[in-house]
Amino acid sequence: MLYQLKRTQLVKTDLLTCWDFFSSPANLKLITPDYMGFDVLTEVPDKMYEGLFIAYIVKPVAGIPMQWVTEITHVKDLSFFVDEQRQGPYTIWHHEHHFEETSEGVLMTDIVSYVVPFGILGRVANSMMVRKKIEEIFDYRFKKVEELFGR
Numbered sequence: 278m279l280y281q282l283k284r285t286q287l288v289k290t291d292l293l294t295c296w297d298f299f300s301s302p303a304n305l306k307l308i309t310p311d312y313m314g315f316d317v318l319t320e321v322p323d324k325m326y327e328g329l330f331i332a333y334i335v336k337p338v339a340g341i342p343m344q345w346v347t348e349i350t351h352v353k354d355l356s357f358f359v360d361e362q363r364q365g366p367y368t369i370w371h372h373e374h375h376f377e378e379t380s381e382g383v384l385m386t387d388i389v390s391y392v393v394p395f396g397i398l399g400r401v402a403n404s405m406m407v408r409k410k411i412e413e414i415f416d417y418r419f420k421k422v423e424e425l426f427g428r
Contacts, residue, residue, distance in 0.1 A: 278392065278393075278399075278400055278403075279369070279390060279391070279392055280390070280391055280392070280393070280403060280408065281388065281389065281390045281391075282387075282388075282389045282391075282408075282411055282412065282415065283386065283387070283388050283389075284386070284387045284415050284419070285384060285385065285386045285387075286384075286385050286419055286422060287379070287381060287382050287383070287384055287385075288382050288383045288384075288385050288422060288426050289381070289382040289426045289427040289428065290382060290383060290426050290427075291378070291382075291383070292355055292376060292378040292383050293355070295376055295382075295383040295385065295426075296354070296355050296376055297324075298425075299374060299376070299385070300324055300325050300352075300358060301323055301324060301325070302317065302321040302322075302325055302329075302331050303317070303321060303323070305317070307421065307425075308417075308418045308421045308422060308425075309414065309417070309418070310413070310414060310417045312336070313335050313336060313337060313414070314334065314335060314336030314340065314342065315333060315334070315335050316333060316334045317331060317332070317333055318332040318333060318334060318344070319331055319332045325349045325352060325358060326349065326352060327349055327350065327351060327352050328348070328349065328350075329348065329349040330346060330347070330348050330363065331346070331347050331348075331349075331360075332344060332345070332346045333345045333346075333347075337366070337410060343365065343366060344364060344365070345362065345364065345365035345366070346362070346363045346364040346365065347360045347361060347362055347363060347365075347370075348360065348361055348363050355376065356375070356376060357373060357374060357375045357376065358373075358374050359371065359372065359373050359374070360372045360374075366394075367391050367392060367393060367394070368392040368393065368394045368399075369390065369391055369392040370389070370390075370391050371389070371390045371391070372387065372388070372389045372390075373386075373387065373388040373389075374386075374387055375387075375388070382426075385422075387415065389411065391411075393407055
């Protein structure tokens with residue numbers, strides 16, 4: 278079963294500053310909860326590009342480390358980028374990051390489409406834990422972005 282999470286946030290900055298921050302793989306750790314034990318394993322450029330593979334270690338459950346590899350599959354400067362899981366806990370992970378300049382700042386929209394493995398067991402896990410964990414991570418990110426850029 279395909280699940281989707283959509284989040285929007287008004288980032289109180291200009292489009293170039295917002296894009297530069299979110300399109301830099303090095304900044305992902307800054308907006309990820311510490312308990313996730315998030316560490317980038319690969320050397321990453323200052324700016325992402327289509328075809329870039331990034332390997333991470335994450336500890337999403339009980340501090341157990343897991344390798345996660347994503348590929349940046351689409352980039353349209355100052356507009357959007359997409360990362361897709363190539364190795365990790367999901368059968369499918371497709372994360373769209375959209376940026377739209379407004380008179381009040383940048384409207385940032387995340388659309389995460391994902392499939393949890395293991396059929397009916399995965400559906401149960403999603404309803405009991407996985408969905409809540411993803412929402413918790415995005416809630417944390419929302420607060421962190423407000424700390425960094427203002428409300």
